[in-house]
Amino acid sequence: MNFPQSAKLARITPPMFPGGRLGGQETHHHHGNNNFLSSYTATDHMTKQGHTHQDMLTNGVNMSNFPAGMLGLPPGVIVMAMGSHNGVNIPDSSHFQMATNHNQMLSDCHHANQTTSSPCPSTSPGMTSGGQGSGASKRKRKRCGVCAPCRRLINCGVCSACRNRKTGHQICKFRKCDELKKKAGSVQLEFFVVVHSPQTIAWYFFHCNSYSKLDTAVRLTRI
DNA sequence: AGCCACGTACAG
């Protein structure tokens, strides 16, 4: 199979999981989307917990009874909800919430000047720097890294984006992240569930792309 | 809706 000379290997950017932020703790990483708890679906959760999408959209994310409960996590669970944009009712103040019985305080999760271990994925869309400001964010979203286009390594070299790379500044249309394609009206939420126990620290990354997809496409990934 | 061009965020 011949590719045009302009085609080149893509950088293989790891998925934006927060584990990369963990100094010294990321010894159980895996790559790709080898989901754990694969039998779990959002439908299960929604049904069992009596939640509806509308509930969530109306009330924001009630973290006190969402991920921790659904995962059956041990005490001391820290839950963080990464905000969304597109007008969905999740205020900046909910970027970081805790469900913990230690009553400990955690600093907010800022992209711009986060320092060490705060798990704060680069995929967070629409986060305003510093978690404030009312205007639309200028933050660019990043490719999910796990969808088929993202996994594609080679530019086709013939699509409009490839042909017009110099002026178009666009990635090959066959490598355009599925998540980035659907922006209008879509909702993105990311939940981090940090499980602390005396012996272990396990990080979980709960990532759902949109409420409308919750029934079928929730991925629960251990990192 | 797709293409195109431009501005610019972001990473190296």
Place this chain on the structure above:
DNA sequence: CTGTACGTGGCT
């Protein structure tokens, strides 16, 4: 600084 690529707006 440079290259890549996201966001957006105009055009067809």
